[in-house]
Amino acid sequence: MRGSIPTPGHRTSRYGGNTPCVEIRVNGTRFICDGGTGIRGLGTQLMQESRGAPISLHMLFSHAHWDHIQGFPFFGPAYVPTTRITVYGARDGDTRMYRLLNGQQLSDYFPVQFSDLGAHIEPGHLGDGHRVIEGVAVSAIPVAHPGGCYAFRFEWEGRRVVYATDHELDQVLTNQSRSRLDPGVLRRPPPDLVEFCRGADLLICDGQYTEAEYPKHIGWGHSRATSAVDLAVLADVKRLAIFHHDPMQSDDDVDRKIEHCRDRVLRMQGGTQVFAAREGVELKMGK
Ligand SMILES: [Zn+2]
Ligand SMILES: [Zn+2]
Numbered sequence: 001m002r003g004s005i006p007t008p009g010h011r012t013s014r015y016g017g018n019t020p021c022v023e024i025r026v027n028g029t030r031f032i033c034d035g036g037t038g039i040r041g042l043g044t045q046l047m048q049e050s051r052g053a054p055i056s057l058h059m060l061f062s063h064a065h066w067d068h069i070q071g072f073p074f075f076g077p078a079y080v081p082t083t084r085i086t087v088y089g090a091r092d093g094d095t096r097m098y099r100l101l102n103g104q105q106l107s108d109y110f111p112v113q114f115s116d117l118g119a120h121i122e123p124g125h126l127g128d129g130h131r132v133i134e135g136v137a138v139s140a141i142p143v144a145h146p147g148g149c150y151a152f153r154f155e156w157e158g159r160r161v162v163y164a165t166d167h168e169l170d171q172v173l174t175n176q177s178r179s180r181l182d183p184g185v186l187r188r189p190p191p192d193l194v195e196f197c198r199g200a201d202l203l204i205c206d207g208q209y210t211e212a213e214y215p216k217h218i219g220w221g222h223s224r225a226t227s228a229v230d231l232a233v234l235a236d237v238k239r240l241a242i243f244h245h246d247p248m249q250s251d252d253d254v255d256r257k258i259e260h261c262r263d264r265v266l267r268m269q270g271g272t273q274v275f276a277a278r279e280g281v282e283l284k285m286g287k
Contacts, residue, residue: 003222004067005066007247021035035061036069041280088126090140139153141153162197170227198236205243232270242274258275262274
């Protein structure tokens, strides 16, 4: 699972080289966050599981950077006439994402037009940033990223999962100057983001950079993994999946990044369990 660009090869085979795509399945309802190249494998799996029965999906795109939309033309269920897909914009009347998916399949880019896909695909919206979809409370909040990006939260029967890819926490810290002077100080993201993540069973969070890499990438729109840790600790998150690994990082580099994150949890006296997002991994949320 890499950010920015697919990164196949032996250096990335353990955590995976595809770009972002996460399925969140709640009591039979399927949500898909982002359509990076990982969506191709998910599509194959969904079609095998469904054995010809109609597939219904809710798709939420954090934003339209290539690494988050490029897999969609290779999503098998989109070619099946019985499939229904709702593509959500974050706000009422916002059909931008639906239009951009259409645009990336213009004939200069791809042989099959969006309008020729067999599935019934329609735009939807999250109202003013919150909507209950088939009993699941889905919320969106804007995060700091060039061109804009949204984090999404899913809540059902007391369980809470937050998908927060592509955001640069270090740009919006409320105690930024202090934390730069002293790396031992807990970095404080904006209170509304902390509340958004409060008590999550799982936070899937941009943690692209190590401490050493970040100074060369300030303003690129991604977080230090250790800043994702601080958000998780402040918000009492149970499990933190460090996500959107830098394409330059080998799997061994990712392992070292996660070790630093675990050290930081201890130093900040948190209880969050940290691990690296890995392709194909399935997590079950118990009560
Ligand atoms: Zn990205
Ligand atoms: Zn992006």
